[in-house]
Amino acid sequence: MGLPNVGKSTLFNCLSSAKAQAANFPFCTIEPNVGVITVPDERLTRLAEIVNPGRIVPATCEIVDIAGLVKGASKGEGLGNKFLGNIRETDAVIHVLRCFDDENITHVDGTIDPIRDKEIIDTELQLKDLETIEGRLAKDQKAAAAGNKDAKVNVAVLTAYKEVLEKGMNARNVTFESKEEQQAAHDLFLLTAKPVLYVCNVDETAAKTGNEYSSKVEEVAKAEGAEVLIIAGKTEEDIASLESYEDKQLFLDELGLEESGVNRLIKKAYALLNLETFITAGEMEVKAWTYHKGWKAPQCAGVIHTDFEKGFIRAEVIKYDDYIEYGSEAAVREAGKLGIEGKEYVVQDGDIMHFRFNV
Numbered sequence: 001m002g003l004p005n006v007g008k009s010t011l012f013n014c015l016s017s018a019k020a021q022a023a024n025f026p027f028c029t030i031e032p033n034v035g036v037i038t039v040p041d042e043r044l045t046r047l048a049e050i051v052n053p054g055r056i057v058p059a060t061c062e063i064v065d066i067a068g069l070v071k072g073a074s075k076g077e078g079l080g081n082k083f084l085g086n087i088r089e090t091d092a093v094i095h096v097l098r099c100f101d102d103e104n105i106t107h108v109d110g111t112i113d114p115i116r117d118k119e120i121i122d123t124e125l126q127l128k129d130l131e132t133i134e135g136r137l138a139k140d141q142k143a144a145a146a147g148n149k150d151a152k153v154n155v156a157v158l159t160a161y162k163e164v165l166e167k168g169m170n171a172r173n174v175t176f177e178s179k180e181e182q183q184a185a186h187d188l189f190l191l192t193a194k195p196v197l198y199v200c201n202v203d204e205t206a207a208k209t210g211n212e213y214s215s216k217v218e219e220v221a222k223a224e225g226a227e228v229l230i231i232a233g234k235t236e237e238d239i240a241s242l243e244s245y246e247d248k249q250l251f252l253d254e255l256g257l258e259e260s261g262v263n264r265l266i267k268k269a270y271a272l273l274n275l276e277t278f279i280t281a282g283e284m285e286v287k288a289w290t291y292h293k294g295w296k297a298p299q300c301a302g303v304i305h306t307d308f309e310k311g312f313i314r315a316e317v318i319k320y321d322d323y324i325e326y327g328s329e330a331a332v333r334e335a336g337k338l339g340i341e342g343k344e345y346v347v348q349d350g351d352i353m354h355f356r357f358n359v
């Protein structure tokens, strides 16, 4: 999301252009503004070189281009309500900020000022959240007074949020201790409670280092504990238009970048969602499976099949680095590096898993 003319569609189109990516990077458009992208992961390619599987199956996530956010969106300006609704359905937001000068491209507010822009959008989302809260509070207060326990929890959560939002801060600044409160907070689906990644869209000359606009954003984001990514949107578009992987790599080298901004964006977004991948590597396929950070082995087994979770006996785990170092599963076994893990094992990103289960 972001104000008009900050480079959202440019970035989205880079993502959606199959040519934008190295081989093995499909994208499919579900609706004009929704696409499914695969999460780039070099580990899959390297494992496939060892295992020689029939296919590689990467992890995927869905991305939405949210248009139409302007001042007054919470009151319905610029189809604001529809687009705010689109945000509600997401798990995290990428907030694109214009950090480039270009007289030919109009800024809705006349000047380039990413901090002001960020605040315009934040304010709209905060107003919408306050509306949500006020819609709930009176009802829950009544029920709480009548002795309803859930309503009491809700009132505590709603009040804490209200206080922060009225100060012009985002709901994500509030953390809750108890499980009940955390659940109630989650069930509100507040817009400003969602994790955020700021993307500074800069000109080519600032692609590697950023510029004074993006430095300001970094300062503000740091205070919020949020992450920032610097991307040269227009340059990404140029990279996307190149045919061969080698040409793209050459262009990136010239800019002093190791990886395209689009790739970095997807990886960061995935981390922002608190998602990690474990891998299964077999002759049929090398596949990335998505799980939530902190999940234990049986829960992860359940991602593959519910029967795997129900009948879970143990997991055989190979660390990615060991697999690469020893060059085969048999060699890892021989070296005594194969971990036999039980129900309490917390799966780590990049683990190569083999589950044993009763049917």
Ligand code: GDP
Binding pocket: 002, 003, 004, 005, 006, 007, 008, 009, 010, 011, 100, 101, 102, 105, 201, 202, 203, 204, 232, 233, 234, 235
């Ligand atoms: P959106 O309204 O946020 O989706 O913005 P667009 O992606 O449509 O971009 C608006 C205009 O800005 C287009 O003409 C783009 O070509 C241009 N643009 C996008 N990113 C950059 C950039 O990094 N530098 C410059 N100079 N222009 C850009």
